[in-house]
Amino acid sequence: MTIAAALAELPTPCLVLDEARMRANIARLNAHLAPLNVTLRPHLKTLKSVEAARQVLKGGNGPATVSTLKEAEVFAQAGVKDIIYAVGIAPQKLPRVQVLRGAGCDLAVVLDTRAQAEAVAEASRASGEAIPALIEIDCDAHRAGLKPDDAEIVAIGRILVDGGAELRGVLTHSGGSYGAVGAEALADFAEQERAAIVAAAQTLRDAGLPCPVVSVGSTPTAHFARDLTGVTEVRAGVYVAQDLVMAGIGVCKPEDIALSVLGTVIGHQHERGWILVDAGWMAMSRDRGTASQSVDQGYGMVCDVEGNVIPDLIMVAANQEHGIIGLRPGSTATLPELAVGEKLRILPNHACATATEHDGYEVIPANGSTRLAHWPRFRGW
Numbered sequence: 547m548t549i550a551a552a553l554a555e556l557p558t559p560c561l562v563l564d565e566a567r568m569r570a571n572i573a574r575l576n577a578h579l580a581p582l583n584v585t586l587r588p589h590l591k592t593l594k595s596v597e598a599a600r601q602v603l604k605g606g607n608g609p610a611t612v613s614t615l616k617e618a619e620v621f622a623q624a625g626v627k628d629i630i631y632a633v634g635i636a637p638q639k640l641p642r643v644q645v646l647r648g649a650g651c652d653l654a655v656v657l658d659t660r661a662q663a664e665a666v667a668e669a670s671r672a673s674g675e676a677i678p679a680l681i682e683i684d685c686d687a688h689r690a691g692l693k694p695d696d697a698e699i700v701a702i703g704r705i706l707v708d709g710g711a712e713l714r715g716v717l718t719h720s721g722g723s724y725g726a727v728g729a730e731a732l733a734d735f736a737e738q739e740r741a742a743i744v745a746a747a748q749t750l751r752d753a754g755l756p757c758p759v760v761s762v763g764s765t766p767t768a769h770f771a772r773d774l775t776g777v778t779e780v781r782a783g784v785y786v787a788q789d790l791v792m793a794g795i796g797v798c799k800p801e802d803i804a805l806s807v808l809g810t811v812i813g814h815q816h817e818r819g820w821i822l823v824d825a826g827w828m829a830m831s832r833d834r835g836t837a838s839q840s841v842d843q844g845y846g847m848v849c850d851v852e853g854n855v856i857p858d859l860i861m862v863a864a865n866q867e868h869g870i871i872g873l874r875p876g877s878t879a880t881l882p883e884l885a886v887g888e889k890l891r892i893l894p895n896h897a898c899a900t901a902t903e904h905d906g907y908e909v910i911p912a913n914g915s916t917r918l919a920h921w922p923r924f925r926g927w
Contacts, residue, residue, distance in 0.1 A: 547916045550851045554889050556908055556918075558810045559825035561900070562891060563598075563907035563921065564853065567804035568786055572602055575768060575785050582774045587611050587630065587761070589783025592898045595907065596624045597921040602786055611763075611781045615642050616926045622651040630654045630761070632717065632781065634682065634690055637665035644673055654678040654714050658692050663702045667709025678714040679706055680759060681750075685742035686722035686735070694745035703755040715759030716750065718743045719781070723766040727795045727840070736767035744776035766797050787897040790847060794839040800847060800855055806891035807846070807900060808908070809869060811884050820862075821871040821884050825892060827864040831899035845869065846892035846900075853891055856882060861892055 553562065579586055588602045591613040599621060600606050608628030612618045618629050619642075627650060631643070635655040646653045657663055657679055670677045681702055684691030692698050699716075706713040723735035739762050750757040762774070763781025774780070787805045788798040809825030827845065836843040845861035848871055858877035863870040869892070873879055884890070894900035902925055909919040 549910055549916055550889075552916050552918050553808055553851050553891075553908070556808060558808050558889070559829035560808050561904040561907050562806045562808050563593075563787075563909045564804045564806075565909050565912040567788075567802060568598070569601065569912055571785055571788055571798070571802060571804060575782060578769060579771075579780055582771065584774050584777055585609060585779040587763070587779045587781045588786070589613070589632070589763070589781050590617055590621060592783045592787055593901060593907075593923060594620075594925065595921050595923045596620065598786065598907075599624065599626065609779070611783070614927045615639060615646075616924065618646055618651070618653055620924055622646055622649065622653070626651070628652050630656065630680065630717070630781075632656055632719070634658060635662055635666065635679070637662070637669075640665060640669040640677070643677060644669065644675070647675065647677070652678070654680060656680050656682050656717055657702070658682040658690055658698075660698070660702055660705060663705040663711070664709065667705055667711045670712075671710040676710060676712040678712040680715050680717040680761065681713075681746070683716050683718040683743055683746040685718040685739045686720050688721035689719070691718060692746075694742045695749060699746055699749050700753040700755065703750050703753065707755060713750070713756055715757045715761065715778075716743055716746045717759075717761040718746075718763075720762070720764045720767045723764050724791065724795065725838075726766065729770055729796060732766045732770035732796065733772055736771035737773065739764070739767050740771065740774055740777055747776065765792060766795060769797055784897050787901070789835075789897040789900075790843045790893055790895045791835040791839070794836050794841060794843070800893060803893045803897075805897050805901060806849060806853065806893050808851075809890050809892060811886050811888045811890065812868075813886065819872050819881055821881070823861075823869040823871055823890060823892075824867065825869045826867045828866050829900075829903055830861065830864060830869065830892065830894060831896065831903055833894075833896040833899040835895040842874075843893075843895060844874075846894055849891040849893060851889040851891060855893075
């Protein structure tokens with residue numbers, strides 16, 4: 547049996563993971579960061595799979611990054627013992643943090659306000675165990691965090707240290723890099739990210755406060771950083787799978803994307819130039835991340851069942867369970883003849899958003915076997 551034949555037997559829509567592509571993506575970032583003398587702390591939010599995490603994490607137990615406490619709980623249960631929960635902590639979530647820490651997971655939280663710091667300090671005093679926290683720094687005005695020279699950084703640090711918690715360091719995320727295109731622009735964002743976080747670390751140290759961890763991270767900046775002096779670790783997540791947004795800004799190529807949605811042709815609207823498939827936005831997600839890029843990929847780029855891109859064929863529109871396949875606007879290509887029942891694979895705009903629509907991965911093994919594996923994934927917060 548061939549891989550195409552094995553995929554043809556699967557019920558659709560379903561999520562396909564190419565293990566060889568995934569491993570190549572992992573190896574590429576590891577190789578880039580190796581000479582820069584930093585630790586890679588992979589973000590596990592994209593695949594949310596214990597089996598995938600075991601391939602990403604050296605030794606299997608961390609360091610790791612998560613975006614939900616559900617992720618922290620599942621991965622800690624699987625043996626991951628060094629985790630940063632990289633979303634601003636809400637006081638109501640601290641009991642779950644303490645349970646995880648009590649079970650042997652070194653889980654650190656992130657914050658950028660005095661109120662959060664006071665809550666972490668109070669919980670630390672009440673339990674008699676210092677909860678580690680990193681102060682979030684805004685390096686590009688994209689989202690949360692404090693500017694590197696904000697006096698609140700020192701004020702928050704003192705609340706943690708004097709209040710019984712642990713000031714573990716500073717953390718930033720260059721979300722703005724997703725809007726940059728090309729190696730030079732992405733390298734500039736990486737340096738901007740580095741300079742901001744190193745300045746914030748120095749602000750703490752100048753005030754006599756500890757700052758052992760200096761953490762940066764986004765998939766674009768991780769791949770294009772040239773100098774990480776002063777940084778101790780890099781976080782990145784979507785690099786494991788890659789997606790069309792990353793391809794659109796030059797981080798990868800479409801053939802590097804390890805995730806695809808398998809769908810089946812269920813009809814045609816010949817006069818409109820449409821091919822209908824059974825994978826709508828409930829399978830692909832509503833994410834239209836390439837819409838603002840120079841090449842709009844609709845709801846996804848279409849490949850044949852073996853994963854080869856079909857030129858200029860995209861999912862031009864999506865209903866809940868119907869995907870509408872057509873030629874890219876302006877294309878002079880001929881719409882391919884695809885019979886009812888034929889299988890297609892659709893590359894996602896945003897791997898995280900598409901993956902969360904599914905309960906597991908149908909894995910094409912890297913060892914050349916034609917026997918597909920199934921890796922469960924989980925959802926929730």
